Amino acid sequence: MQSILYWLESSAQRMPHKVAVADPDATLTYAELQDQARRIGSWLIANGVRPRTAVALYAEKSPLVLAAMLGVVYAGGFHCVIDVRQPKARVHGICEALQPTLVLTDAANASCANELFGHTSLLVARIEDLPDVIDEPALAAVRTQAMDVDPLYVNFTSGSTGVPKGVVVSHRSVIDFIPTFVSTFGITDKDVLANQAPFDFDVSVKDIYACLLVGATLRIVPRAYFSNPTQLMDYVCDCEATTLVWAVSALCFVSIMGGLDYRVPHGLKRVLFSGEVMPPKQLAIWQDHLPQTSFVNLYGPTEITCNCTYFCIDRRYDAHETIPMGKPFANKQVFLLDDHDQLVPQTVTDVVGEVCVSGTCLALGYLGDAQRTAQAFVQNPLNRRWMEPIYRTGDLARYDKDANLVFCARKDHQIKHLGQRIELGDIESAAQGVDGVERAVCLYDDRRKRLVLCYVGSPERTAVKERLRELLPSYMVPNNTRKLEQLPLTKNGKVDRDALMVIARIKR
Amino acid sequence: MDITLDDVIEMLEDIQEDVDYRSCTTLIDDHVLDSFDILAIVSAADDEFDVTIPAKDIVPGNFNSAQALCALINRLADED
Numbered sequence: 001m002q003s004i005l006y007w008l009e010s011s012a013q014r015m016p017h018k019v020a021v022a023d024p025d026a027t028l029t030y031a032e033l034q035d036q037a038r039r040i041g042s043w044l045i046a047n048g049v050r051p052r053t054a055v056a057l058y059a060e061k062s063p064l065v066l067a068a069m070l071g072v073v074y075a076g077g078f079h080c081v082i083d084v085r086q087p088k089a090r091v092h093g094i095c096e097a098l099q100p101t102l103v104l105t106d107a108a109n110a111s112c113a114n115e116l117f118g119h120t121s122l123l124v125a126r127i128e129d130l131p132d133v134i135d136e137p138a139l140a141a142v143r144t145q146a147m148d149v150d151p152l153y154v155n156f157t158s159g160s161t162g163v164p165k166g167v168v169v170s171h172r173s174v175i176d177f178i179p180t181f182v183s184t185f186g187i188t189d190k191d192v193l194a195n196q197a198p199f200d201f202d203v204s205v206k207d208i209y210a211c212l213l214v215g216a217t218l219r220i221v222p223r224a225y226f227s228n229p230t231q232l233m234d235y236v237c238d239c240e241a242t243t244l245v246w247a248v249s250a251l252c253f254v255s256i257m258g259g260l261d262y263r264v265p266h267g268l269k270r271v272l273f274s275g276e277v278m279p280p281k282q283l284a285i286w287q288d289h290l291p292q293t294s295f296v297n298l299y300g301p302t303e304i305t306c307n308c309t310y311f312c313i314d315r316r317y318d319a320h321e322t323i324p325m326g327k328p329f330a331n332k333q334v335f336l337l338d339d340h341d342q343l344v345p346q347t348v349t350d351v352v353g354e355v356c357v358s359g360t361c362l363a364l365g366y367l368g369d370a371q372r373t374a375q376a377f378v379q380n381p382l383n384r385r386w387m388e389p390i391y392r393t394g395d396l397a398r399y400d401k402d403a404n405l406v407f408c409a410r411k412d413h414q415i416k417h418l419g420q421r422i423e424l425g426d427i428e429s430a431a432q433g434v435d436g437v438e439r440a441v442c443l444y445d446d447r448r449k450r451l452v453l454c455y456v457g458s459p460e461r462t463a464v465k466e467r468l469r470e471l472l473p474s475y476m477v478p479n480n481t482r483k484l485e486q487l488p489l490t491k492n493g494k495v496d497r498d499a500l501m502v503i504a505r506i507k508r
Numbered sequence: 509m510d511i512t513l514d515d516v517i518e519m520l521e522d523i524q525e526d527v528d529y530r531s532c533t534t535l536i537d538d539h540v541l542d543s544f545d546i547l548a549i550v551s552a553a554d555d556e557f558d559v560t561i562p563a564k565d566i567v568p569g570n571f572n573s574a575q576a577l578c579a580l581i582n583r584l585a586d587e588d
Contacts, residue, residue: 226543227536227542227543227546230564230566233563252547253547256554257550257561258560258562258563258566261562261563418544449548474542479524479525480525481525
């Protein structure tokens with residue numbers, strides 16, 4: 001099997017009239033989704049998309065956008081969904097790295113897309129306007145060239161130097177992971193997955209491709225519902241969702257906002273979460289309301305295709321405990337290397353090491369960035385006999401007494417804030433780009449979930465913040481900014497982040 | 509317990525600074541505060557004032573201004 005399209009086609013053949021994907025405004029059956037994707041793919045081929053080239057999708061998630069993503073795959077290309085809420089400068093940075101052949105958008109975002117890309121040579125097309133023609137010979141010709149190592153999608157994440165990193169993932173990695181994911185948790189065609197994650201996040205890869213593989217139904221939850229807990233809970237209950245594969249922050253949104261006191265989705269068989277460490281107090285609220293539901297903690301960065309370990313929650317956890325990351329999924333190795341690149345044995349519980357991953361799940365690297373790819377994807381130092389790339393996650397963990405991995409900290413200044421992976425250096429680099437700012441350091445108040453920017457320079461706080469809003473996605477704009485006369489330094493002349501934490505009144 | 513407007517503004521400034529909380533009456537409608545800010549407000553109300561804001565009260569009208577939020581928090585505090 002070379003292409004994920006086989007899953008779509010197989011489900012469309014088995015159950016053409018079953019709902020494949022729906023949101024409150026539109027519904028596509030499997031037959032319709034396949035037809036739309038082939039129609040869009042045909043047009044893309046006719047308009048210059050070649051195998052292994054990128055197509056940008058500038059739109060909010062919807063059934064039609066899913067059809068367009070699959071249409072890109074029919075054309076042999078790979079897709080990259082661009083978050084429409086990002087500021088202009090960020091979108092341009094992504095497009096520079098992506099070098100898309102063209103941009104697809106929808107009616108709702110067309111004027112914004114034209115404004116953004118109008119001055120470039122890029123063709124911008126509205127998905128709704130594409131002709132209703134399927135070019136079978138063209139689609140077949142592309143298909144014969146398909147390889148399983150072809151890229152399927154690119155997702156951009158924050159980069160420490162201020163340039164977003166595009167993680168390129170192949171069909172092969174998805175073909176490797178999704179069947180394991182589906183069988184591990186028993187997902188079948190009877191299931192309804194309520195999709196929370198935006199399509200530019202790899203959490204959505206599990207929703208989308210698990211559904212296509214087994215012929216389940218994907219119910220897209222509109223982003224706006226996450227500001228309104230009653231509307232959200234009504235939707236999840238009324239669409240009879242059986243499965244949530246959600247970011248921790250989204251589950252916390254429901255529990256903190258009292259969503260479960262309002263209405264309980266009793267049909268939920270499983271709730272899988274990832275992205276951050278789940279606070280036991282919030283998980284307990286879910287467990288109290290849904291005693292029959294299984295809860296699973298998933299772990300893994302985008303670079304290893306969704307997740308590499310999982311832990312089925314077996315009991316209640318106290319507030320001070322950490323829910324383990326668990327053990328590896330089938331067909332991947334997840335292990336810890338200590339400071340000297342030596343393997344930490346699973347029986348040793350008091351040594352912290354860096355989480356390293358090897359297997360088919362490894363991404364193809366960072367798009368157009370050989371240097372950063374070479375830093376993160378390296379030869380396994382434990383293997384001197386054949387080529388075995390591993391991904392060094394930068395996450396530090398240890399084993400518990402049952403040989404489950406337990407997350408400890410980050411090696412660098414990457415944080416998770418509101419479910420988003422952020423390099424603090426990315427924010428610092430944007431702040432240092434503001435006229436008059438000499439030096440900027442960004443801190444994270446983990447307890448109160450706030451980004452705090454400290455800087456030295458002439459501009460006033462409001463001016464710095466205003467400029468940052470033009471440069472950074474809203475979740476990366478600091479909650480608090482502090483103008484300082486000088487930054488505290490260590491004996492070695494580096495910024496003393498610990499001293500700065502005290503100045504910024506951040507308690508650990 | 510009486511929670512003053514100043515208390516509520518202090519809490520809001522900690523969540524999102526540089527907003528004119530005294531006069532703005534469209535905090536949600538004009539996207540000054542987003543869903544994550546609402547989440548932070550609900551958490552902060554619990555932490556600082558020991559007031560739980562139930563799902564049914566999480567509607568734009570209660571969050572559009574510091575005054576409306578202050579009234580909500582005081583009403584919920586009295587109900588407890």
